[in-house]
Amino acid sequence: MLPLTPPVQPMLAKPAKSIPNGAGLVFEPKWDGFRCLVFRDGDDVVLQSRSGKPLNRYFPEAATALLAALPDRVVLDGELVVDVDGRLDFDRLAERIHPAASRVTLLAEQTPSRFIAFDVLALGDDLLLETPGGRRRELLEGLLTVTDTVHLTPATTDADLARQWFTIFEGAGLDGVMGKPADGPYTPNKRTMLKFKHSRTADCVVAGLRWHKDTVPGEAVGSLMLGLYDDSGGLNHVGVVGSFPVARRRELAVELAELMPGGEDGHPWLADDPGEGTRLPGAISRWRTTEQPWVPLRLERVVEVSYEHTEGGYPSRFRHTAQFQRWRPDREPASCTYEQLEEPARYDLASVLRGDVRAR
Structure with a gap:
């Protein structure tokens, strides 16, 4: 039996205005998807939503992919995303929550999900909630087998690089940047992390x-x-x-x-x-x-x-x-058009997964 079983509430984040220097943070891209905790115990894989509900029936392809990518006994925190033409598509992701099994099967083939791993909560018999964030990252890098649909989120302690990510990765549909205390524990249902979002x-x-x-x-x-x-x-x-x-x-x-x-x-x-x-x-x-x-x-x-x-x-x-x-x-209603909305430069999702900041 795993040292941690569902439901588990994930660690949360509070908003911050700007990415700081020297704050002892590990920065990661902020993915625009469904938060998903993964519990693997032998041949059993449970996908849990942020609210504690099971997600397996909606994302069967993710459960299968994670069996091939994870060790036998592990608990991960991450995000389920769907991308279309190299950009995250939340609408397509939301369509995956459907009551009809036949529709779920069809969408799993047409718009398969990706799982983006960004934390590990337990490994084998070891509960890692009190383990510092930097060490949890090292363990995550060592245990995950990256595949076409299971990925390790990029991470950096360089605030300047995080600021570049903040600007460039939006073009692939990402939300912003997260900041996780490098020396801090994993704190379920507490806003220990920081989130830097576009406004x-x-x-x-x-x-x-x-x-x-x-x-x-x-x-x-x-x-x-x-x-x-x-x-x-x-x-x-x-x-x-x-x-x-x-x-x-x-x-x-x-x-x-x-x-x-x-x-x-x-x-x-x-x-x-x-x-x-x-x-x-x-x-x-x-x-x-x-x-x-x-x-x-x-x-x-x-x-x-x-x-x-x-x-x-x-x-x-x-x-x-x-x-x-x-x-x-001072504004006329007729002047309220789409032209005023900012559109970020397009950026390929594969480059985000590599942590590549070069704009194309």
């Missing part, structure tokens, strides 16, 4: 809102729905901005009430034909079985938000919830 700003049309779920509709805003115009003039739903303090939620309900009268009239997201490929809000998907209600607003307000990066091709959307920065009364 940008964009001016978006406020095209609608959702009421806060814990209040009566009309009392407090839950989130503002953001839109950007594409090349054809279509208004695309690109995400939401939320996380407002309680008092501010109530203020927004009063402030935006003036935009509700006439909000439905000619609203592009309510049109019978909104345009081919236009991203719309509240759509039914595998993640939700009912349409999410929202309130259309007259397209008169512009808000500046910060975002980390986008996903989904063109027209794209914000990968995570955006953060409110300020109102932009």
Whole structure:
């Protein structure tokens, strides 16, 4: 029996603004995938999600690949990713979570996953949680057999190199850079690591809102729905901005009430034909079985938000919830186009896995 059995909560990270010098950190790329702890005990392999749920049924090819790449008794921490054309694709990864076994089998062939290993928690009879991070890295390098689909994440103690990774690796779809204490233990469910993520700003049309779920509709805003115009003039739903303090939620309900009268009239997201490929809000998907209600607003307000990066091709959307920065009364809604979004230079995933910083 392994000295550590599932479920185990992984070590977590807290955000930091800049990559420091002389902080005693081991830096690694920040992968944009599903966190995955791997427990191998003989012929048995268990893939566990960050929340403690099993992932084997969704990624059978990963379990098979790890049997060939790992020693008989080991517990690893890592990430499951899917890449398309040399770039990570979170949408394709998310599609792998499907209830139909036949669909899972098909997707395992069409969009096979990769496992990126970045820590070891147990090896044989030895529990390694108290072992310093640098030593755990050495053990990980010695035990892993790298294959076409099982990889060892690059690592460095050089802050200058980590800053280059931060800039260049985004072109392959990565999130940023992680910093792990070189002398520190592995601390389940504690934010011991640091994460350095990309952040940008964009001016978006406020095209609608959702009421806060814990209040009566009309009392407090839950989130503002953001839109950007594409090349054809279509208004695309690109995400939401939320996380407002309680008092501010109530203020927004009063402030935006003036935009509700006439909000439905000619609203592009309510049109019978909104345009081919236009991203719309509240759509039914595998993640939700009912349409999410929202309130259309007259397209008169512009808000500046910060975002980390986008996903989904063109027209794209914000990968995570955006953060409110300020109102932009000086901007016209029609000026809120995709042209303002920064696109990182393309960079090949294989180069990331080698830790290669040369841009192509």
